[in-house]
Each structure stands twice: as structure tokens, then as C-alpha cells.
Amino acid sequence: MSDLPFQCKNLKEQVESILQLLQQEPTLHFQDITPVRTSLSKAISPKFEIVFAGAFSAGKSMLINALLERELLYSAEGHATGKECKIEYAELDKERVVLTFLSEAEIREQAVYLCQQLGFKIVTNINQADVINLLGKGCEAIIQQEGGESKSERAKQAKALMLLLEGYIANRDRINTVNNATYSMEQFNFSNLKEAASYARRGSNSAVLKRIDYYCNHPLLQDGNVIIDTPGIDAPVEKDAQLTYAKIQHPDTSAVVCVLKPASAGDMTKEETELLELMRQNGGVRDRVFYIFNRIDETWYNTQLRQRLDDLINVQFGNSNKVYKTSGLLGFYGSQIKQTNQLDRFGLDSVFAESIKGLDGNEETPQFIYAFNNYCVNSGKLSTTKFRVSVNGFETPNQNYVRILGDWGNELIEKLIQDSGTEEFRGLQLLLWRINTKMPV
Numbered sequence: 001m002s003d004l005p006f007q008c009k010n011l012k013e014q015v016e017s018i019l020q021l022l023q024q025e026p027t028l029h030f031q032d033i034t035p036v037r038t039s040l041s042k043a044i045s046p047k048f049e050i051v052f053a054g055a056f057s058a059g060k061s062m063l064i065n066a067l068l069e070r071e072l073l074y075s076a077e078g079h080a081t082g083k084e085c086k087i088e089y090a091e092l093d094k095e096r097v098v099l100t101f102l103s104e105a106e107i108r109e110q111a112v113y114l115c116q117q118l119g120f121k122i123v124t125n126i127n128q129a130d131v132i133n134l135l136g137k138g139c140e141a142i143i144q145q146e147g148g149e150s151k152s153e154r155a156k157q158a159k160a161l162m163l164l165l166e167g168y169i170a171n172r173d174r175i176n177t178v179n180n181a182t183y184s185m186e187q188f189n190f191s192n193l194k195e196a197a198s199y200a201r202r203g204s205n206s207a208v209l210k211r212i213d214y215y216c217n218h219p220l221l222q223d224g225n226v227i228i229d230t231p232g233i234d235a236p237v238e239k240d241a242q243l244t245y246a247k248i249q250h251p252d253t254s255a256v257v258c259v260l261k262p263a264s265a266g267d268m269t270k271e272e273t274e275l276l277e278l279m280r281q282n283g284g285v286r287d288r289v290f291y292i293f294n295r296i297d298e299t300w301y302n303t304q305l306r307q308r309l310d311d312l313i314n315v316q317f318g319n320s321n322k323v324y325k326t327s328g329l330l331g332f333y334g335s336q337i338k339q340t341n342q343l344d345r346f347g348l349d350s351v352f353a354e355s356i357k358g359l360d361g362n363e364e365t366p367q368f369i370y371a372f373n374n375y376c377v378n379s380g381k382l383s384t385t386k387f388r389v390s391v392n393g394f395e396t397p398n399q400n401y402v403r404i405l406g407d408w409g410n411e412l413i414e415k416l417i418q419d420s421g422t423e424e425f426r427g428l429q430l431l432l433w434r435i436n437t438k439m440p441v
């Protein structure tokens with residue numbers, strides 16, 4: 001970490017002596033000094049923790065991937081992130097992942113709570129196969145009764161109990177009775193960070209994991225900068241959502257990036273409004289909260305949606321300079337296909353090799369390729385540019401994509417990245433890093 005400027009040396013002692021003076025003055029006793037203490041501990045901490053929070057599928061994980069220019073975190077439709085993921089710096093040859101499991105006692109405690117909620121007989125021994133089987137059947141019946149796993153609070157709880165028990169059985173020999181066992185990626189035979197992320201994605205494994213720590217080589221993570229990805233604030237497993245709320249209010253949190261979804265929905269959800277309110281009340285980080293309206297590409301095709309978003313931003317944020325609009329999807333894949341060329345069909349045979357594999361030998365179309373073709377012809381972003389692009393009905397989406405990039409190559413990719421807003425967002429990150437390293441902003 002860089003040296004503190006001269007006036008910040010002995011900051012702790014200086015602030016402490018002012019607080020003591022404050023305490024000695026009877027007329028000032030009513031002052032709450034907690035925010036001062038919180039700010040002090042942040043200012044002198046060697047770590048600068050930036051927490052990404054927001055609704056499920058807002059694109060938190062994708063944005064972090066865009067920032068780090070690699071597919072590190074698991075990002076997918078539905079509820080994808082189930083546990084806190086912390087990303088810290090490592091030298092290139094020391095990249096690694098550490099998985100921390102819940103203890104058997106913690107799992108039992110959760111199982112007992114869920115059984116209570118569901119009106120099941122309380123289970124005190126989660127090692128009895130017949131009891132576990134019976135509970136699993138009970139949960140399935142509830143989910144069916146409710147008409148689907150996310151149809152009601154009760155169905156969500158039944159699903160949570162099922163995943164917890166499945167996760168416990170699958171990972172039983174890795175879980176300690178009272179301690180939180182930790183494992184390196186070698187112990188799991190993962191050959192890279194991404195494989196570890198897939199293992200930890202929401203589901204049964206995630207249900208029994210406490211956290212996952214990535215140590216990753218990227219300049220943005222130097223000087224003690226730490227990025228934290230969290231489950232959606234509206235995650236179906238209440239405990240996951242609570243984790244996010246606890247994290248954004250935790251004294252170690254130095255800045256919060258709220259990733260908001262109204263770009264795709266038009267309005268803020270109840271949870272999103274509550275999140276904003278909570279941030280405004282939080283004296284400790286209030287000045288270091290940033291708002292990202294992600295999935296902005298979806299407003300390019302819908303005038304009404306665009307208008308509603310602009311109105312919302314005007315009303316909620318006025319002309320705040322803390323608001324960004326991004327398309328994590330286009331920004332992330334834009335950065336990935338920059339390294340490709342005609343030989344690997346601009347990433348179809350490398351970046352997208354897994355996602356184009358169809359069942360019957362036919363090639364699938366990756367989500368990004370649809371978004372790219374749409375951007376080219378329907379977004380209006382290229383209408384006043386030199387790029388003359390058409391999408392032909394007689395070609396497949398993948399063929400259109402390869403032909404368009406064959407004609408326009410990197411210049412078009414640069415334009416796409418620029419329109420995705422992720423570069424400006426990177427500017428925000430650089431600003432945060434400067435605050436952290438106490439450089440002039």
C-alpha cells in the first residue's frame with residue numbers, strides 16, 4: 001500500500017485525541033461518534049473492500065468479469081450467485097481459490113430452522129439416511145403443492161432445505177463437526193479459478209459453502225483493493241439475501257456499487273428501493289456508494305423503457321455523478337473477442353466453443369451473438385457512423401456475426417465496447433482505487 005500523505009500520518013492518534021476532547025465537553029456528549037470511528041478504521045485499513053450489491057440477474061457477476069477482463073465468476077439467468085465471493089490480488093503464479101464450508105453444527109441449525117418453518121418434525125440428526133430421505137420427499141411434495149419452487153415463501157423454504165440436505169450429503173466428508181473447513185482448489189482438482197466458480201454456483205454445493213475466496217492477478221486488485229460479489233438482495237433463500245444486507249452494512253465495507261435492473265424492467269423493485277434507502281442512511285459509506293444501471297442495451301430497443309429509465313434517474317439522482325449506465329454483457333464479451341480473429345471465427349471456436357455445442361450437431365447461438373447482431377442493426381448506435389451493417393435472414397445468427405466482424409473487425413468491437421459504458425465504469429473503479437491509495441482524486 002502506498003505511503004499516506006504527511007498530514008495523514010498518525011491519523012489514528014489525532015482522531016482519537018479529538019474524540020477524547022469531545023467526550024470531555026459535557027455539551028457535546030449527545031454526539032454519536034460511531035460514524036467517525038467507522039470512517040477512521042476504513043481510512044487506516046490496508047484493505048479497501050468494494051461490495052457489489054443488487055437484485056438477482058442485474059448483472060453484478062458479469063460486470064465484475066468485465067472489470068477483470070476474464071470469465072471468473074459464474075454468471076447466468078436465474079439466481080446464480082449463492083454465497084459471498086471475495087476477490088483479492090495474487091501474483092500470476094500464485095492464483096488460487098479457497099472454499100470455506102459451513103460446519104455440521106451450522107447446517108443442522110439451518111435445517112432445524114427450516115423444518116420448524118415448514119412444520120416438519122424437528123431433525124436433530126442429519127446423518128440418518130432414512131430421515132434425510134423422508135425430508136427430501138416432504139420438500140418435493142410441498143414444492144408440487146405450491147406449483148413450483150419459487151411460487152411461494154413456503155416453496156422456497158422447501159427448496160432451500162432440499163439443497164441444504166443434498167449439499168450436505170454430497171460434501172459430507174469435507175465438512176467438519178464444529179469448525180469451518182477450508183480447501184484449496186488443488187484438493188478439489190480444479191485446474192483453474194473458473195472451475196471452482198462453477199462448483200460454487202447456486203445449488204446444493206453453494207448451500208453448504210460459507211464463502212469463496214479468489215486470489216487473482218489483475219492490476220485493479222493491487223494495493224489492497226478487494227472486490228466482493230454477493231447474492232441478489234431478492235435471493236429466494238432468505239439467508240443469502242440477508243448475507244448481502246449484512247455485508248453492505250459491515251464496518252469493513254469501504255464502498256458499495258449498487259447494480260440496478262430497471263434498465264430491463266422499467267421500474268425499481270421494492271427491494272431495490274429499500275437498498276437505496278439503506279445506503280442513504282449509512283453514514284459510514286454514504287459518500288462512496290455508486291449506482292450502475294446495467295442491462296442498458298435492453299433500453300436501446302424500447303423507447304418507452306428508455307424514457308422511463310431517464311425519468312427515474314432524473315427523479316432519484318438528479319445530476320449526480322455517481323450514476324453509470326452499462327451493458328456488462330456487451331462490455332465483457334467485447335473485451336474477450338478483441339483477442340480473436342477470422343481463424344477462430346471471432347471467438348465462436350474459442351471464447352464460445354462450449355456454448356455453441358448443440359445436442360444434434362447443430363450449432364447453438366450464444367446469448368452474446370444475438371445481442372451483438374441486435375446491436376448492429378436495431379440499436380440505432382451505428383446509424384450515423386461509417387459502419388454499414390446488415391443482418392441477413394438467409395444466414396444463421398453465427399454466420400451473420402462472423403461476416404460482420406470480417407468486414408469491420410476491431411474498429412466495430414471498439415465502438416461496441418464504448419457504447420457498453422464499461423470503460424467509463426472502469427474509470428469509476430480507478431477513482432475508487434485512488435481514494436484507497438490516498439492519491440489526489
Ligand SMILES: Nc1nc2c(ncn2[C@@H]2O[C@H](COP(=O)(O)OP(=O)(O)OP(=O)(O)O)[C@@H](O)[C@H]2O)c(=O)[nH]1
Nearest residue numbers: 057058059060061062075076080081232295327328
Ligand atoms: N442483455 C443483457 N444481459 C445481461 C447484462 N449483464 C448480464 N446479463 C445477463 O443477465 C444474466 C444474469 O447475469 P449475472 O451476472 O449472473 O447477474 P447477477 O446480478 O450476478 O445475478 P445473481 O448472482 O443471481 O444475483 C446472465 O444471463 C447475463 O448474461 C447486460 O448488460 N445486458
Ligand SMILES: [Mg+2]
Nearest residue numbers: 060061080081
Ligand atoms: Mg451473481
